[in-house]
Amino acid sequence: MRRFITRGAREELCAEIKAESCGMVIFGASGDLARRKLLPALFELFRRQLLPANFFILGGARTEMDDDAFRRSVRESLAEAGSDSELEEFSGFCHYIAGSYEQPVLYEALKSRLAELEAGCLTGGNRIYYLATPPVLYPVITEGLGRAGLTSDAAGGWSRVVVEKPFGRDLVSARELDRALLRYLTEQQIYRIDHYLGKETVQNIMILRFANTIFEPVWNRQYIDHVQITVAETLGVENRAGYYDQTGALRDMFQNHMLEMLSLVAMEPPASFDGDRHRDEKVKLLRAIRPYSPWDMDQFLVRGQYAQNSDKNLPAYRQEPGIKSDSTTETYAAMQVMVDNWRWRGVPFYLRSGKRLARKVSEIAIAFKPVPHSMFAGLMPENLLSNVLVLAIQPEEGIALSMETKRPGPHMCMSSLNLQFSYRDVFGERSGNAYERLLLDCMAGDQTLFVRRDGAEVAWNVLDPILQQWQEETGSLCFYPAGAAGPEQAEALLAKDGRAWRPLGDR
Numbered sequence: 001m002r003r004f005i006t007r008g009a010r011e012e013l014c015a016e017i018k019a020e021s022c023g024m025v026i027f028g029a030s031g032d033l034a035r036r037k038l039l040p041a042l043f044e045l046f047r048r049q050l051l052p053a054n055f056f057i058l059g060g061a062r063t064e065m066d067d068d069a070f071r072r073s074v075r076e077s078l079a080e081a082g083s084d085s086e087l088e089e090f091s092g093f094c095h096y097i098a099g100s101y102e103q104p105v106l107y108e109a110l111k112s113r114l115a116e117l118e119a120g121c122l123t124g125g126n127r128i129y130y131l132a133t134p135p136v137l138y139p140v141i142t143e144g145l146g147r148a149g150l151t152s153d154a155a156g157g158w159s160r161v162v163v164e165k166p167f168g169r170d171l172v173s174a175r176e177l178d179r180a181l182l183r184y185l186t187e188q189q190i191y192r193i194d195h196y197l198g199k200e201t202v203q204n205i206m207i208l209r210f211a212n213t214i215f216e217p218v219w220n221r222q223y224i225d226h227v228q229i230t231v232a233e234t235l236g237v238e239n240r241a242g243y244y245d246q247t248g249a250l251r252d253m254f255q256n257h258m259l260e261m262l263s264l265v266a267m268e269p270p271a272s273f274d275g276d277r278h279r280d281e282k283v284k285l286l287r288a289i290r291p292y293s294p295w296d297m298d299q300f301l302v303r304g305q306y307a308q309n310s311d312k313n314l315p316a317y318r319q320e321p322g323i324k325s326d327s328t329t330e331t332y333a334a335m336q337v338m339v340d341n342w343r344w345r346g347v348p349f350y351l352r353s354g355k356r357l358a359r360k361v362s363e364i365a366i367a368f369k370p371v372p373h374s375m376f377a378g379l380m381p382e383n384l385l386s387n388v389l390v391l392a393i394q395p396e397e398g399i400a401l402s403m404e405t406k407r408p409g410p411h412m413c414m415s416s417l418n419l420q421f422s423y424r425d426v427f428g429e430r431s432g433n434a435y436e437r438l439l440l441d442c443m444a445g446d447q448t449l450f451v452r453r454d455g456a457e458v459a460w461n462v463l464d465p466i467l468q469q470w471q472e473e474t475g476s477l478c479f480y481p482a483g484a485a486g487p488e489q490a491e492a493l494l495a496k497d498g499r500a501w502r503p504l505g506d507r
């Protein structure tokens with residue numbers, strides 16, 4: 001007999017992540033990513049006592065610094081994050097090595113430095129190399145490590161390499177990069193990071209879908225009308241002009257975060273939460289995306305760039321420092337994706353992401369079909385709203401389900417109600433910086449939340465034809481006022497199907 005278990009009474013179910021002792025070498029340790037994301041994530045893991053017992057950080061970059069100067073810079077960048085004593089203790093784990101990435105001498109020096117630190121820290125020769133440099137250096141550093149014998153697992157411990165995005169610029173360059181990495185590493189040593197996969201609410205998509213019985217039966221073309229995936233940012237290009245103007249929204253956001261979220265929300269249930277079973281399903285889903293044909297691409301895609309908004313005192317993208325005055329780089333993209341498989345045939349997935357929009361919002365909205373017949377048609381004007389399940393990723397983290405309900409009172413009045421669950425209210429705990437979880441997984445040797453080689457390739461395969469077409473015809477670029485909801489053409493993308501985006505403004 002099955003018993004009902006009251007949720008509160010049950011112990012939490014946890015799969016603990018067991019980080020192994022290791023040393024982490026951060027190439028590009030003087031850079032923005034290291035300062036803003038990696039060191040804060042490592043510091044938080046330290047504060048929560050989640051770092052392995054034996055651990056050290058070895059920063060590497062061209063900037064000349066000694067250990068003390070690096071430790072000072074670490075303490076400065078984390079000044080708001082902890083007490084003086086915590087910062088002092090954490091910075092004690094930090095060491096530094098300067099050198100030029102192209103010079104073999106750097107890797108020889110690294111080798112002896114690692115041997116020295118490992119002897120003191122007893123990390124068993126386990127090493128993580130984090131490539132937080134401009135992407136052009138990924139093959140250079142891997143070759144330097146490989147030639148110095150620093151990538152082989154033979155020395156008694158393991159070696160893993162974390163590769164930051166962007167992973168190539170297109171399918172050809174992604175494959176070239178893979179070939180360069182695989183000359184010195186195996187796929188099991190390569191951790192292609194996508195920080196969206198480390199976000200709590202992105203991981204919750206899997207728990208929601210596959211640890212509950214009520215959603216999966218309706219998670220298909222029978223019940224779902226369409227899905228909207230939005231990542232809207234209020235920030236503009238900031239200080240990343242050199243990178244962004246060469247990249248654009250499609251490469252920056254869609255090749256990775258947007259398609260990863262699409263695959264999680266639409267994939268078939270994996271047999272187990274195991275690195276390969278899970279990634280097999282994501283790849284299968286991406287492979288089922290209907291390719292765009294050159295003649296109807298315009299119907300399904302919108303490419304935008306922000307224009308000046310004097311009312312809000314916001315400059316145009318083309319007026320931002322470091323951006324070419326005739327740049328055609330897209331700061332916004334929207335697309336309709338069709339997935340040609342049994343589950344999703346005929347259900348459009350609308351994806352949009354852009355910079356300098358009205359509000360910062362990342363969410364996935366599942367819009368269900370309307371009731372097939374309304375028994376209320378004779379009683380009140382026919383205006384039943386369909387149910388919408390919203391997986392809110394940021395800034396609010398939670399889940400909301402809209403439904404129709406009777407308004408109290410003598411009349412038969414209907415109104416829409418939003419059942420809301422907020423992570424903050426329920427768990428009262430901050431959600432970590434996504435890098436915390438991913439770094440821990442890397443230390444534990446779990447690749448589930450990292451992108452596999454075929455995953456990166458199939459994503460490029462989806463986007464390459466669009467990138468090619470956009471490169472050839474610049475006429476399709478449309479403009480939206482900075483601080484607005486996006487280009488009008490994006491509204492038309494849904495309006496043609498009788499649908500509308502969820503408003504970006506107040507909800």
Ligand SMILES: NC(=O)C1=CN([C@@H]2O[C@H](COP(=O)(O)OP(=O)(O)OC[C@H]3O[C@@H](n4cnc5c(N)ncnc54)[C@H](OP(=O)(O)O)[C@@H]3O)[C@@H](O)[C@H]2O)C=CC1
Nearest residue numbers: 028030031032033034061062063132133134135164165166
């Ligand atoms: N910053 C972010 O928020 C994000 C970054 N990423 C990715 O992470 C990686 C690092 O990003 P980020 O920290 O912003 O990059 P930076 O431009 O800050 O570069 C990191 C470090 O690399 C070194 N470096 C920079 N340019 C060169 C060069 N031409 N030749 C040799 N060394 C150079 C610099 O150190 P030094 O001069 O001391 O050698 C610099 O401190 C990139 O691939 C980026 O795409 C991904 C997601 C978000």
Ligand SMILES: O=C1O[C@H](COP(=O)(O)O)[C@@H](O)[C@H](O)[C@H]1O
Nearest residue numbers: 165195231233235252253362394
């Ligand atoms: O990878 C990137 O992501 C950020 C958005 O991340 P979020 O966690 O703040 O949603 C984006 O600003 C950046 O351009 C891109 O490179």
